[in-house]
Amino acid sequence: MTVRIGVIGAGGMGRAHIERIETELAGGRVVAVADLNLDGARAVAEPLGAKAYGTGAELIADPDVDAVLIATFGSVHAPDVIAAVQAGKYVLVEKPLATLTEDSLRILEAEQAAGKKLITVGFMRRFDKGYQEMREALVAGDHGYATLVHCRHRNPSVPEGYTTRNMIDDTAIHEIDTCRYLLGEEIVRVRIDTPRSTSHRFEHLADPLVLVAYTESGVRIDDEVNVNIGFGYSIECELVMEQGTIRLSDQHRTVVRDGEGERNPICRSHIDRFHDAFNAEVQQWIRAVERDEHTGSSAWDGYAAGVVVDAAVRSLESGGVEVPVEMIAKPAFYN
Incomplete structure (x- = not known):
């Protein structure tokens, strides 16, 4: 067929x-x-x-x-x-x-x-081998349970029409779903921190942002969203467990070593990195x-990520206060 x-x-x-x-x-x-x-x-x-x-x-x-x-x-x-x-x-x-x-x-x-x-x-990202190996390591249980997840989402630049809200609803939403996938539990509260902004941004942007969230069991997630970093498209994640850590490696196939040092190519976009x-x-x-x-991913996964985005946007608009995630009870249809 x-x-x-x-x-x-x-x-x-x-x-x-x-x-x-x-x-x-x-x-x-x-x-x-x-x-x-x-x-x-x-x-x-x-x-x-x-x-x-x-x-x-x-x-x-x-x-x-x-x-x-x-x-x-x-x-x-x-x-x-x-x-x-x-x-x-x-x-x-x-x-x-x-x-x-x-x-x-x-x-x-x-x-x-x-x-x-x-x-x-x-x-x-649920289909990325690196994230899949991270989840497998946690599920295996050899290093205990998860306590922290550190995420970094860095873009070389964004167009002028891209907004600070987009840093959450278009960019950080990937890490929101990824952490739900990795940890197997819902995010229950979230806040947005706004550090010193880069000079390489359009004036209307608050860039970078840091999303800080907590899951049902108390795992702390931090996600740096930095969309005018210049050097490339860089996605990083480290899962911290009781007795070990696992993180994404640099996404490269070759390493150049010469008089300038040792380095690997950097992706320029999500289409390259997640091809x-x-x-x-x-x-x-x-x-x-x-x-x-x-x-x-199911429609429930889309809804669950969306309500975390909503809470994060409310935190951004209220100056970074912590906001609870408001979620309906999960229908049995999606269990």
Whole structure:
């Protein structure tokens, strides 16, 4: 079976997913592309012999589309996610699931009404081998339980339209989900610290930020979000246990040693750093659709990360006070 995939969003992320589906992965074929910029959708679709649509709703309604991949802005995810669920189609939606808690709750309700898990949220770091090895080390129990997680999310730069809120809802959301994945428990309170800002930022940005959070069992998480660091895209994480630590290594294949010292290449973007994780995520999703099964992060994971983001934004707006995470009881559907 070849899974016929419709991609909503013909921007950079959508094109990257189309490229991997068409050239690197097995079992899937892009048969439709939708974008509010219909000419942009056509430019991507026509070389593939795929259909082009101006709305996600039209693409979802196409009977030739088996499954839907959504790569648009988070603020417009909810209508297309809900439409795909109501059409009984599996959907892989890039993070965030939604930018408003009420939209996430509507999505949870729609999926439960469908009686079937159809939504996978694109938290690709769960498919990164380094993070997977960290989780395996904790689960094995040889070093005791977790006490701390230190995270660093550093970008070379961001565009002028990127906001301080985006440092939480578009950037730190990755570490929020990753820590939930690593530790297997929910985050219950959070605050945002604002250290001295870098001079290499747009004036409206408070950069860097540090997100400090605590889980149900009291594990402390700190996440440095530093989006104008200049030298490259650098993702770091160290998990501290009672009698040992495990951390991500530098992501490199070669080391140069010369008169300037010893060094390794630095990634420039998330697409470079997490190329293999993205591929593993989408490949697993395609194979799961073939088997009529759900895989990967659930809609609950998207909701849970979103309410932590909400609490962190409230902390930012109130000058860094600690804010409790407000979360509904987890429906049995998602256990």
